[in-house]
Amino acid sequence: MTSAAVEVQEAAGPGAGPTAAPAAGRHPVLRRLVTRVVTGVVVLWAAATVAFWTLQLVPGSVADILAGDLADPELRQALVAEWGLDRPAFAQYLDFLGRLAQGDLGTSYVQRQPVLDVIGDQLGSTVILTLTAGVVAVALAVLLSTATVGRPRVVRGVLSTAELVLVSVPVFWSGILLLMVFSFGLGLFPVAGGTGAQSLVLPTVGLALPTAGLLSQVLRESMERTVLEPFAITVRARGVRESLVVWRHALKHALLPGMTVAGSLVGGLLGGAVITEQVFGRPGLGQITLLAVTNKDVPVVLGVVLLAAAVYVAVSTLLDVLYAVVDPRLRGAR
Amino acid sequence: MPFPRAPRLPAARRLAAPVAVAALALTLAACSTGSAASTGGAEPAGDPVAGGSLTWGVSVEPVCYNPQRSGQQNSYPIIRNYAESLVGKAADGSYTPWLAEEWEISDDETVYTFTLRDGVTFSDGTDLTADVVKQNYDAITAEDSTLNSRAAFAAYDNAEATDDHTLVVTLAQPDAAFLDSVASIGASVLAPASLKADGDLCQPTDELVGTGPFTVADWTAGQEISFDKRDDYDWAPGYAEHTGAAYLDDVTYRYLPEATVRTGALTAGQVDVIENVQVTDTTVFQDAPGFQYLTGPTTGTAFSLNINTRIAPADDVRVRQALRDGFDLDALIENQYLGTVERAYSSLGPDSPYFDEDLVGSWGNDVDGANALLDEAGWTDRDDDGYRTKDGERLTIEVGYPEPYVRDERDVLLQAIKSQLKENIGLNLDVQIITGALFSDQTAKGTWTVYPNTLPTADPSNLFRSIFSSEGFLYTAAEADLVLDDEVAASRASLDPASRKEALDEIQATVVDDARYVPLYHPVYTVAAKDTVHGLAFEPQLDSPAGSYDVWVQP
Numbered sequence: 001m002t003s004a005a006v007e008v009q010e011a012a013g014p015g016a017g018p019t020a021a022p023a024a025g026r027h028p029v030l031r032r033l034v035t036r037v038v039t040g041v042v043v044l045w046a047a048a049t050v051a052f053w054t055l056q057l058v059p060g061s062v063a064d065i066l067a068g069d070l071a072d073p074e075l076r077q078a079l080v081a082e083w084g085l086d087r088p089a090f091a092q093y094l095d096f097l098g099r100l101a102q103g104d105l106g107t108s109y110v111q112r113q114p115v116l117d118v119i120g121d122q123l124g125s126t127v128i129l130t131l132t133a134g135v136v137a138v139a140l141a142v143l144l145s146t147a148t149v150g151r152p153r154v155v156r157g158v159l160s161t162a163e164l165v166l167v168s169v170p171v172f173w174s175g176i177l178l179l180m181v182f183s184f185g186l187g188l189f190p191v192a193g194g195t196g197a198q199s200l201v202l203p204t205v206g207l208a209l210p211t212a213g214l215l216s217q218v219l220r221e222s223m224e225r226t227v228l229e230p231f232a233i234t235v236r237a238r239g240v241r242e243s244l245v246v247w248r249h250a251l252k253h254a255l256l257p258g259m260t261v262a263g264s265l266v267g268g269l270l271g272g273a274v275i276t277e278q279v280f281g282r283p284g285l286g287q288i289t290l291l292a293v294t295n296k297d298v299p300v301v302l303g304v305v306l307l308a309a310a311v312y313v314a315v316s317t318l319l320d321v322l323y324a325v326v327d328p329r330l331r332g333a334r
Numbered sequence: 335m336p337f338p339r340a341p342r343l344p345a346a347r348r349l350a351a352p353v354a355v356a357a358l359a360l361t362l363a364a365c366s367t368g369s370a371a372s373t374g375g376a377e378p379a380g381d382p383v384a385g386g387s388l389t390w391g392v393s394v395e396p397v398c399y400n401p402q403r404s405g406q407q408n409s410y411p412i413i414r415n416y417a418e419s420l421v422g423k424a425a426d427g428s429y430t431p432w433l434a435e436e437w438e439i440s441d442d443e444t445v446y447t448f449t450l451r452d453g454v455t456f457s458d459g460t461d462l463t464a465d466v467v468k469q470n471y472d473a474i475t476a477e478d479s480t481l482n483s484r485a486a487f488a489a490y491d492n493a494e495a496t497d498d499h500t501l502v503v504t505l506a507q508p509d510a511a512f513l514d515s516v517a518s519i520g521a522s523v524l525a526p527a528s529l530k531a532d533g534d535l536c537q538p539t540d541e542l543v544g545t546g547p548f549t550v551a552d553w554t555a556g557q558e559i560s561f562d563k564r565d566d567y568d569w570a571p572g573y574a575e576h577t578g579a580a581y582l583d584d585v586t587y588r589y590l591p592e593a594t595v596r597t598g599a600l601t602a603g604q605v606d607v608i609e610n611v612q613v614t615d616t617t618v619f620q621d622a623p624g625f626q627y628l629t630g631p632t633t634g635t636a637f638s639l640n641i642n643t644r645i646a647p648a649d650d651v652r653v654r655q656a657l658r659d660g661f662d663l664d665a666l667i668e669n670q671y672l673g674t675v676e677r678a679y680s681s682l683g684p685d686s687p688y689f690d691e692d693l694v695g696s697w698g699n700d701v702d703g704a705n706a707l708l709d710e711a712g713w714t715d716r717d718d719d720g721y722r723t724k725d726g727e728r729l730t731i732e733v734g735y736p737e738p739y740v741r742d743e744r745d746v747l748l749q750a751i752k753s754q755l756k757e758n759i760g761l762n763l764d765v766q767i768i769t770g771a772l773f774s775d776q777t778a779k780g781t782w783t784v785y786p787n788t789l790p791t792a793d794p795s796n797l798f799r800s801i802f803s804s805e806g807f808l809y810t811a812a813e814a815d816l817v818l819d820d821e822v823a824a825s826r827a828s829l830d831p832a833s834r835k836e837a838l839d840e841i842q843a844t845v846v847d848d849a850r851y852v853p854l855y856h857p858v859y860t861v862a863a864k865d866t867v868h869g870l871a872f873e874p875q876l877d878s879p880a881g882s883y884d885v886w887v888q889p
Binding site: 058061064065073074075078079081082110111112113121122125176179180184185187190191278279281282284286287288291294295 | 536
């Protein structure tokens with residue numbers, strides 16, 4: 001393979017990262033896995049703990065919030081008794097950890113369903129939305145960035161500005177604009193409903209645009225640097241077409257920073273999904289989270305926090321693996 | 335961003351301006367109020383036609399579908415399709431037969447004997463009997479009950495089913511609000527299977543069984559719920575427009591939290607009816623061809639300022655009265671709500687039979703009087719910003735408005751009042767949007783400042799108990815000089831309308847006279863629909879849209 005020499009050459013360059021020495025342990029893969037799992041559990045515990053005590057610090061007692069304006073004292077007392085809200089916060093915290101260890105997230109104060117069901121019922125819809133939006137965003141970003149890399153400054157400037165607009169426009173606003181035009185105006189897509197591919201189009205586009213804008217900028221920046229590097233000149237000198245230079249070489253080098261940004265964008269996608277679901281009247285975690293936070297529905301808030309932390313752990317682990325796949329310099333660490 | 339030429343449909347063009355304004359303002363408020371007049375572009379409807387489907391765009395998904403547990407007004411129009419009460423409440427405030435065909439009240443007003451209708455069945459096929467109703471009421475009032483409807487049954491002592499059709503309810507003391515409680519959605523009767531079911535029935539599963547004209551066909555949380563009609567239904571409430579089965583074959587309630595999206599969905603024909611129409615969208619439907627626009631009655635409390643009289647300087651009645659009269663409320667309401675709502679003089683809505691009409695025109699917009707009161711109270715100095723001061727302290731009254739309750743741009747109204755109060759009388763109304771949690775903390779400690787709120791419709795005795803008595807949420811029993819326990823008790827001690835009105839008038843006058851309570855305007859429930867939809871109405875017990883029983887669609 002012709003590119004092998006190029007990669008070796010680049011690896012020796014000034015930009016080369018610390019290539020880990022071959023692992024010392026007898027079962028490096030197993031050890032790495034165990035470390036990962038332990039770290040993951042610690043992250044989850046820390047997230048749950050911080051969330052639990054933050055909710056304790058928020059003013060207002062759960063019983064008061066649940067009882068509401070019109071409630072009488074007897075109803076309030078019954079609620080306190082039902083949920084054990086009169087017990088010390090630390091005892092409630094230990095209870096919560098104990099249940100958590102058994103895989104029980106508790107019961108929603110407001111919806112009165114097991115938290116696992118509350119989240120589980122809605123998770124699928126949010127996952128589908130964020131996944132399709134993520135895929136569309138990545139595809140769009142790759143297309144936009146590769147199409148413009150190395151183009152005249154004006155073209156890049158215009159596109160870069162457009163991307164900046166995409167990044168800055170709140171998904172709430174772009175969602176309503178999309179609805180006005182394509183649903184209310186042209187009647188191409190239904191306004192609401194989580195069923196069918198048609199109803200997924202507008203929310204996906206609305207959610208994907210800002211992510212695509214940011215990702216595209218990062219990819220282009222990185223590729224702009226790469227196409228000027230000596231190895232790219234070498235490649236061109238061999239008569240390789242410019243588009244191939246971009247697609248085969250520059251893009252590959254841009255993948256690492258791109259992946260890092262994409263990883264952190266997962267959080268943005270989840271947050272955006274909450275608002276997108278609200279605008280489009282889609283089922284999903286959005287409504288649940290909003291409701292849980294405003295009602296101080298502690299078990300559900302903790303469930304959502306744990307879920308977010310778990311997603312974070314999973315994404316960072318996945319990224320670690322993918323780095324090694326993309327960047328041969330990191331493979332030594334296996 | 336892909337944004338091709340403007341949409342060409344006329345509906346979309348009408349929509350464009352308000353939508354753009356709303357979108358730009360990034361308003362997240364889901365609720366809005368509308369016009370005080372009900373209008374429509376509807377032609378004479380002709381005779382009702384059975385059959386067809388209808389889709390509602392509603393603002394909020396019920397947090398809990400169990401009628402006895404829900405305390406959420408937006409959930410009632412949906413729940414009413416499958417859950418029914420013993421007694422109905424008509425638009426004129428009178429009570430009509432429903433699951434009970436008649437009832438008798440003993441002379442001492444403590445024993446209610448209900449005679450149930452023949453042939454009423456739950457949707458799972460079981461019969462409605464007096465014993466089932468007793469089980470329901472006992473569950474609501476049980477020692478460990480956390481059901482929301484419990485508060486309304488405060489006077490309930492016990493019930494006996496003397497035979498299958500006769501239920502004798504005994505109260506601990508007379509309660510003029512009891513029949514209203516029986517008519518409420520919270521007192522809906524659920525099937526024996528529901529009462530035995532585990533859990534809280536907050537989800538509309540097969541276990542949640544009522545006697546209503548519809549049964550749940552399909553439900554997707556966060557998206558929509560749909561109902562099929564019961565062909566064998568034949569026990570409509572006395573206030574309904576027809577008898578027998580519902581007209582519609584099926585009806586769907588789609589959850590569209592964004593007001594702008596609801597408006598768009600209706601103009602684009604994707605739904606047939608919407609509720610909670612945004613004020614700025616009123617003109618899209620009002621007097622517009624192809625649409626109708628309806629507003630509900632107002633019998634709940636006005637949107638009002640509850641002033642904490644324990645906190646200086648609001649502990650001085652002169653300061654509170656100056657606040658009450660120091661701005662032009664009529665002008666502010668007209669400017670902001672464009673004539674869609676009515677300025678308030680009393681806490682109760684003008685549609686309530688207990689509205690105290692003597693208060694109309696008795697207070698407000700008296701800037702000279704307000705200034706004189708403040709001079710008299712010693713707030714005579716002025717600081718550099720033009721605010722009155724006393725002993726170097728600025729005349730400031732804080733307002734803590736819980737964020738979850740802000741809707742209808744009521745925060746904007748408060749800012750307008752603030753600005754007039756500064757200009758007119760040098761009072762600093764410090765409006766702060768606080769979290770719901772902080773507010774509930776403040777109520778628990780009694781440190782709430784000015785609480786702007788409105789309460790949904792209920793019997794006025796129940797409403798006033800919540801706000802002005804020591805059993806409510808703002809005051810404690812220790813504050814004997816602040817609370818109106820005796821007056822509230824008097825208002826429910828007898829069924830005699832004249833003596834009730836006397837007690838309720840006294841409460842309304844007292845709190846406005848000493849300005850602990852400043853009513854601002856009467857919010858109304860709004861509904862917009864295609865003009866082919868007929869039979870839309872409001873449930874008088876709630877002021878919110880009724881279920882879909884009487885609704886029919888012109889083919």
